[in-house]
């Protein structure tokens with residue numbers, strides 16, 4: 001691992017309450033998928049193309065994936081993350097410990113709002129209005145969580161609520177502010193997505209698609225994009241690494257909307273592999289939390305700087321363009 005990212009992770013582990021470290025680091029079940037998300041990148045190699053004479057684009061095809069409860073990591077919480085994001089799109093979790101309006105006010109780049117559809121559609125609509133009023137540029141509906149994941153580390157610690165003084169602020173005055181006041185519901189369906197479509201003009205993304213047929217349905221329901229994700233190995237410990245699920249989804253979507261991948265992205269090389277397999281961008285989850293815990297705004301900035309620097313280097317090495325024919329198995 002890049003020594004800067006390793007240092008930030010080590011520091012985060014050292015400074016965090018072990019209960020909160022385990023909340024951030026942990027996965028569902030035996031954590032097979034958690035490990036496989038990173039391992040999947042190691043199973044692939046990239047065949048660079050030479051003498052193409054391309055310049056390299058300065059863009060970093062990265063989003064900050066939504067993660068809950070940043071004030072567990074650092075007192076500035078999501079404010080620090082938003083300030084550090086710069087031009088990078090921040091997908092702000094519905095379970096943020098700073099209200100979405102303050103997150104957007106602290107950001108200089110785009111902020112998208114991640115939403116768990118609440119079974120009470122009035123609550124869901126009120127959340128959408130908060131995101132709209134705050135100035136969010138898109139809604140990212142997380143669809144891989146019909147129920148909460150069972151995280152053995154949290155169960156072992158008895159961690160199921162936020163410490164006094166911290167709350168899921170976006171839920172304030174809607175449904176109470178305790179952690180479990182964010183409801184997961186197996187009754188949520190494509191109809192709910194259509195209802196969302198009717199109540200907002202914001203672009204709608206779905207996050208947590210693994211089956212190519214669901215990606216096709218999502219496109220049919222008018223989504224602006226699809227995030228291939230297994231929730232960082234936190235929902236079902238039976239699924240493939242998100243990288244392994246990517247190509248079939250890319251094929252099914254067939255260029256109609258962008259496909260973003262998250263899960264296990266830890267380097268510029270990982271970003272390049274995901275792009276070569278057809279992702280338009282990648283999302284970063286835990287490394288941002290480690291940067292935040294280690295050094296607040298500055299720590300998150302360093303994570304993004306390392307990824308940008310590594311990605312540009314890899315892209316230059318590959319002739320400025322990444323395509324699927326360049327990806328081979330590492331045998």
Ligand SMILES: Cc1cc2nc3c(=O)[nH]c(=O)nc-3n(C[C@H](O)[C@H](O)[C@H](O)COP(=O)(O)O)c2cc1C
Pocket residue numbers: 023024025037065066067068093094095114142207229230231232233234262263264265283284285286287
């Ligand atoms: C501590 C933690 C909290 C998360 N909270 C949310 C959330 O509130 N909403 C959501 O859609 N995904 C959530 N996720 C999933 C991330 O958005 C993302 O899919 C995943 O972390 C990506 O994998 P990575 O951590 O390996 O980069 C969370 C992940 C972690 C680790």
Ligand SMILES: O=C(O)C(=O)c1ccccc1
Pocket residue numbers: 068095179182231234
């Ligand atoms: O922990 C998670 O992965 C997550 O998505 C979540 C959602 C709501 C509240 C707390 C965590």
